[in-house]
Amino acid sequence: xxxxxxxxxxxxxxxxxxxxxxxxxxxxxxxxxxxxxxxxxxxxxxxxxxxxxxxxxxxxxxxxxxxxxxxxxxxxxxxxxxxxxxxxxxxxxxxxxxxxxxxxxxxxxxxxxxxxxxxxxxxxxxxxxxxxxxxxxxxxxxxxxxxxxxxxxxxxxxxxxxxxxxxxxxxxxxxxxxxxxxxxxxxxxxxxxxxxxxxxxxxxxxxxxxxxxxxxxxxxxxxxxxxxxxxxxxxxxxxxxxxxxxxxxxxxxxxxxxxxxxxxxxxxxxxxxxxxxxxxxxxxxxxxxxxxxxxxxxxxxxxxxxxxxxxxxxxxxxxxxxxxxxxxxxxxxxxxxxx
Amino acid sequence: xxxxxxxxxxxxxxxxxxxxxxxxxxxxxxxxxxxxxxxxxxxxxxxxxxxxxxxxxxxxxxxxxxxxxxxxxxxxxxxxxxxxxxxxxxxxxxxxxxxxxxxxxxxxxxxxxxxxxxxxxxxxxxxxxxxxxxxxxxxxxxxxxxxxxxxxxxxxxxxxxxxxxxxxxxxxxxxxxxxxxxxxxxxxxxxxxxxxxxxxxxxxxxxxxxxxxxxxxxxxxxxxxxxxxxxxxxxxxxxxxxxxxxxxxxxxxxxxxxxxxxxxxxxxxxxxxxxxxxxxxxxxxxxxxxxxxxxxxxxxxxxxxxxxxxxxxxxxxxxxxxxxxxxxxxxxxxxxxxx
DNA sequence: TTGAAAGCGATACCAC
DNA sequence: GTGGTATCGCTTTCAA
Numbered sequence: 232x233x234x235x236x237x238x239x240x241x242x243x244x245x246x247x248x249x250x251x252x253x254x255x256x257x258x259x260x261x262x263x264x265x266x267x268x269x270x271x272x273x274x275x276x277x278x279x280x281x282x283x284x285x286x287x288x289x290x291x292x293x294x295x296x297x298x299x300x301x302x303x304x305x306x307x308x309x310x311x312x313x314x315x316x317x318x319x320x321x322x323x324x325x326x327x328x329x330x331x332x333x334x335x336x337x338x339x340x341x342x343x344x345x346x347x348x349x350x351x352x353x354x355x356x357x358x359x360x361x362x363x364x365x366x367x368x369x370x371x372x373x374x375x376x377x378x379x380x381x382x383x384x385x386x387x388x389x390x391x392x393x394x395x396x397x398x399x400x401x402x403x404x405x406x407x408x409x410x411x412x413x414x415x416x417x418x419x420x421x422x423x424x425x426x427x428x429x430x431x432x433x434x435x436x437x438x439x440x441x442x443x444x445x446x447x448x449x450x451x452x453x454x455x456x457x458x459x460x461x462x463x464x465x466x467x468x469x470x471x472x473x474x475x476x477x478x479x480x481x482x483x484x485x486x487x488x489x490x491x492x493x494x495x496x497x498x499x500x501x502x503x504x505x506x507x508x509x510x511x512x513x514x515x516x517x518x519x520x521x522x523x524x525x526x527x528x529x530x531x532x533x534x535x536x537x538x539x540x541x542x543x544x545x546x547x548x549x550x551x552x553x554x555x556x557x558x559x560x561x562x563x564x565x566x567x568x569x570x
Numbered sequence: 571x572x573x574x575x576x577x578x579x580x581x582x583x584x585x586x587x588x589x590x591x592x593x594x595x596x597x598x599x600x601x602x603x604x605x606x607x608x609x610x611x612x613x614x615x616x617x618x619x620x621x622x623x624x625x626x627x628x629x630x631x632x633x634x635x636x637x638x639x640x641x642x643x644x645x646x647x648x649x650x651x652x653x654x655x656x657x658x659x660x661x662x663x664x665x666x667x668x669x670x671x672x673x674x675x676x677x678x679x680x681x682x683x684x685x686x687x688x689x690x691x692x693x694x695x696x697x698x699x700x701x702x703x704x705x706x707x708x709x710x711x712x713x714x715x716x717x718x719x720x721x722x723x724x725x726x727x728x729x730x731x732x733x734x735x736x737x738x739x740x741x742x743x744x745x746x747x748x749x750x751x752x753x754x755x756x757x758x759x760x761x762x763x764x765x766x767x768x769x770x771x772x773x774x775x776x777x778x779x780x781x782x783x784x785x786x787x788x789x790x791x792x793x794x795x796x797x798x799x800x801x802x803x804x805x806x807x808x809x810x811x812x813x814x815x816x817x818x819x820x821x822x823x824x825x826x827x828x829x830x831x832x833x834x835x836x837x838x839x840x841x842x843x844x845x846x847x848x849x850x851x852x853x854x855x856x857x858x859x860x861x862x863x864x865x866x867x868x869x870x871x872x873x874x875x876x877x878x879x880x881x882x883x884x885x886x887x888x889x890x891x892x893x894x895x896x897x898x899x900x901x902x903x904x905x906x907x908x909x
Numbered sequence: 910t911t912g913a914a915a916g917c918g919a920t921a922c923c924a925c
Numbered sequence: 926g927t928g929g930t931a932t933c934g935c936t937t938t939c940a941a
Contacts, residue, residue, distance in 0.1 A: 240719065241696055243934055254912045259936060267910060286695035290632035291934035294917045299629060304677070308666075313658040314858050320653055326679035327647075330688065338643070338677045340665035349669065356625035357580055380579070464862045493862045500864055519653050520859055523803045523832045525839060582918060593928045598920060606926055630918035633933045 242283040250279040262287070302329055302546055303354055303362040305339045313340070315490070316518045317535060318365060321386065324539020325363060332547055334360075348372075354381055360550055363542050384546045386538060388432040388557075397549060399541040399558040403433050403515075406531040406562035407440025408447070410485045410513040413529070413564055415448055419483030419511055423456035423474050425467045425495060427487035434462075437487040437515060456481065460491050467494030468501075475502050475510075482510055483570065489514040489521045492528050496569065511570035527567030534560045581622040589618035601626070640674050641885055642693055642701040647679045654829075655857050656874060657704060660725065663878020664702060671886055673699075687711075693720055699889055702881050723885045725877060727771040727896075736888060738880040738897040742772050742854075745870040745901035746779020747786070749824045749852040752868070752903055754787055758822030758850055762795035762813050764806045764834060766826035773801075776826040776854060795820065799830050806833030807840075814841050814849075821849055822909065828853040828860045831867050835908065850909035866906030873899050 244255040244262075251258070253272050260268050261276040262285075268276075293299040304325055306318060322336075329336050337359055341350040354362050354376055361382030364373055370390055377383045377396055385398040414422045424441045427434035438457070445452045456478065458470035467486055471494065475481060484499075486492035492514030499510045506512050506526055514521055517532035541558045548555040583594040590597070592611055599607050600615040601624075607615075618624075632638040643664055645657060661675075668675050676698055680689040693701050693715055700721030703712055709729055716722045716735055724737040753761045763780045766773035777796070784791045795817065797809040806825055810833065814820060823838075825831035831853030838849045845851050845865055853860055856871035880897045887894040 241934090245934085255935080256912055256914090256937080257910090260911090263936085269910065272911090286691070288633070288934055289695070289697045290629045290638060291917090292936075293629035294627070294633050294919090295934080295936045297917075301676070308662060313662045314655040315658070316653045316655045319655070319658050322677065323647060323679050326677060330679070335692075336677045337640070338661065338665060338675045340662050340669070352625070353674075356628070358628045464858075490858075490862065497862070497864050519803075519829075520862060523829065523836070523859060524863065525836050580918090583920095584918085594919080595921080595928055595930090596926085599927085602920085608926065611927090627918050630933090631920075633935090634918080634920045636933075 241288065242280075242285040243288075246283055247276060247279045247285060250283065251275040298360050299358055300333060301335050301337050301359045302543075303339050303359040304336045304365065305341055305350065305354075305362055306365040308340045316520075317516060320535040321365060321539040321542075324536040324541075325543045326539075327536075328540045328543035328547070334547070336363075351376060355379055361546050363546055382546065382549050384542050384549070386542050388436070390432055397545050397555055397557065399538060399545060399560070400433075401533040401538060402559045402562055403436035404440040404443065406515060406533065407437035407485065407487070408443045409440070409562060409564050410515060410531050411441045411444030412448065414483035414485060414511055414513055414570060415444060415450065417511070417570065421453075421456065421478065421481045422483035422485060423458065423478070423481050424485045425458050425460045425470050425474075425487060425491050427460060427462045427491070429459055434487060441485055460487070460494075462488055462491060464490045464494040464497075467491030468498045469494075471495045471498035472501065475499070475504070483512075484510060485513050485515075487515055489516040489518050489528060489530055492530065492569070493520060493524060496524070496526075496528075507568065507570050513570045517565050521565075521567070526569050529567045529570040530565050532563045532565045534562075579623075580627065581619075581624040582627075585622055586615060586618045586624060589622065590614040637699050638697055639672060640676050640698045641668055641882075642678050642698040643675045643704065644678045644680055644689065644693075644701055645704040655859075656855060659874040660704060660878040660881075663875040663880075664882045665878075666875075667879045667882035667886070673886070675702075690715060694718055700885050702885055721885065721888050723881050723888070725881050727775070729771055736884050736894055736896065738877060738884060738899070739772075740872040740877060741898045741901055742775035743779045743782065745854060745872065746776035746824065746826070747782045748779075748901060748903050749854060749870050750780045750783030751787065753822035753824060753850055753852055753909060754783060754789065756850070756909065760792075760795065760817065760820045761822040761824065762797065762817070762820050763824045764797050764799045764809050764813075764826060764830050766799060766801045766830070768798055773826060780824055799826065799833075801827055801830060803829045803833040803836075806830030807837045808833075810834045810837035811840065814838070814843070822851075823849060824852050824854075826854055828855040828857050828867060828869055831869065831908070832859060832863060835863070835865075835867075846907065846909050852909045856904050860904070860906070865908050868906045868909040869904050871902045871904045873901075 244258045247258045248255045258276050261273045326336055339350050364385045388400045389396055426438045442452055460466040460470055484495050486495045492512050495512050496506050499506050514528050514530035517530045521528035521530045537560050545555045583597045586597045587594045597615050600612045665675055678689050703724045727739045728735055765777045781791055797813055799805040799809055823834050825834045831851050834851050835845050838845050853867050853869035856869045860867035860869045876899050884894045
């Protein structure tokens with residue numbers, strides 16, 4: 232299809248070379264920081280380049296070097312994921328690190344269902360140097376891509392730890408333990424939990440933290456106080472209503488994320504009870520909702536920006552030929568009114 | 571710097587040509603849907619291509635055609651912007667449309683302060699076919715880029731309407747009018763408003779809607795009931811406390827966005843008053859916070875996904891050589907408990 | 910230390 | 926209809 236041609240003006244090596252009185256090869260050397268070029272000529276090239284407003288043509292470079300200077304950032308296309316403020320911040324973290332290294336993130340919002348989805352297809356195409364996955368609904372797809380030679384970094388711990396996929400994650404277990412301990416040591420006798428999706432490692436780890444807290448305090452876990460949610464406000468609300476009906480003596484609830492914590496609070500209020508007076512609530516994430524809600528949500532803060540940055544750094548590291556270890560970022564208890 | 575070379579396997583036209591017994595030119599024709607190729611040979615090429623798992627090399631194509639098949643999506647790098655769930659959804663809208671047209675969004679999270687910021691620099695470099703701006707803190711920068719030949723679409727109405735920059739926006743004025751009218755016609759006598767940033771068109775338009783509602787109902791606007799916020803929870807909370815102190819008879823407040831509406835509610839409660847019993851509150855946006863807050867926030871829903879999609883469509887349209895008109899998307903009143 | 914020149918892979922013009 | 930080939934802009938041997 233015929234289209235308007237790009238009208239942005241471009242300078243090429245040829246022009247710089249002419250102006251500086253050297254060859255294109257030399258221009259290339261200078262502009263790529265090759266030492267062994269005569270200082271004066273190098274200066275002449277620099278001058279000419281800046282005078283002509285030179286900007287490198289990435290397509291040409293990519294064609295020549297085989298590296299695109301682009302990293303795909305893959306995120307699942309589900310409304311709940313995209314409207315989660317979490318991901319915007321992760322993206323920012325990734326972006327900052329990549330941009331600082333002159334690499335551009337290509338966003339792929341994707342169902343990524345099967346291996347031959349357009350995304351998987353594109354990623355195999357070699358038009359990016361690697362891919363950072365923001366959610367891992369389809370871990371096998373990620374594995375397959377990695378096996379085909381795609382450089383991959385995953386945010387969130389993979390289920391299959393034997394695989395040598397590089398990942399970064401928050402210390403979910405420690406965070407959850409922190410949250411639960413806070414409840415248990417601040418007067419709560421019956422602390423329930425609404426878990427996240429237990430098929431995800433984050434869900435499992437946060438549940439383990441709940442157990443660990445009891446254990447370390449010499450307390451028994453009452454399995455009946457564990458309800459399995461799916462990270463959503465609604466699931467938590469429903470489950471909490473049910474929990475409170477069966478166990479009216481519950482006085483503390485750890486929700487595995489903030490959205491669910493809000494659901495918990497909604498349910499508590501609906502039962503005519505107060506937070507934190509009757510039921511203390513702790514969440515996980517510390518997103519804006521935690522701050523703007525009334526009462527303020529006591530929660531576990533993750534370093535979300537750091538998570539994105541760590542993922543990007545791991546990616547760069549792999550591309551340099553290194554083999555970075557998984558990174559697990561620490562968490563922090565943020566005290567507000569809800570517990 | 572030495573790096574590992576990309577290990578993804580690539581097929582080229584040469585191999586397809588060999589396998590299909592035709593020339594590379596013919597391969598190109600077939601793969602680009604040129605009709606005038608012998609049907610059998612075309613089929614042979616298709617077969618060979620799929621058998622060899624061919625994927626087009628975008629860098630090569632870009633170098634040859636001058637078009638990259640990439641669109642930059644520029645978003646301001648401020649925590650408040652990035653943690654706003656709004657933008658994730660806009661991104662999704664953009665992404666869906668672009669991907670459907672085999673164009674990839676390159677994310678640029680950017681301060682974009684001055685013209686020579688790395689972003690502006692990159693955008694001028696011609697490595698994208700155009701740029702969609704998600705916030706317009708620096709409108710002049712956008713103009714300058716447009717003048718240099720960059721294809722630009724802006725989400726949000728530009729201040730300078732004389733400029734012929736293509737934009738898409740929500741009908742802020744109508745939405746605000748809807749919100750204010752709802753308050754005025756459901757029993758409120760003294761309806762205040764917390765505006766957004768008045769230096770932004772969205773801020774102005776939503777304030778105008780507030781005026782328009784009064785006007786159309788034959789009511790006077792009391793200028794003292796207008797407080798100028800900055801879109802943030804905190805600003806709204808502070809301003810509301812002040813408003814309520816001076817005008818205890820306020821019984822309705824229209825906040826120019828949801829974050830501020832939550833701030834308003836926080837302030838109302840802090841004053842020991844109830845929503846909606848004493849003060850009804852209406853927001854604008856309908857983001858998750860509106861749904862998960864207690865009481866649920868009555869608000870104006872914008873078609874956020876549609877906004878992103880419209881922007882992407884406008885971009886595609888321009889790239890086809892057309893001159894799309896600005897698009898203004900309708901809003902909808904969502905009734906919940908707060909008003 | 911420098912330049913000439915051969916690619917990288919796809920496109921498109923020009924002949925046949 | 927089809928093939929040959931120059932071309933896009935940069936990188937990178939290879940010689941000098």
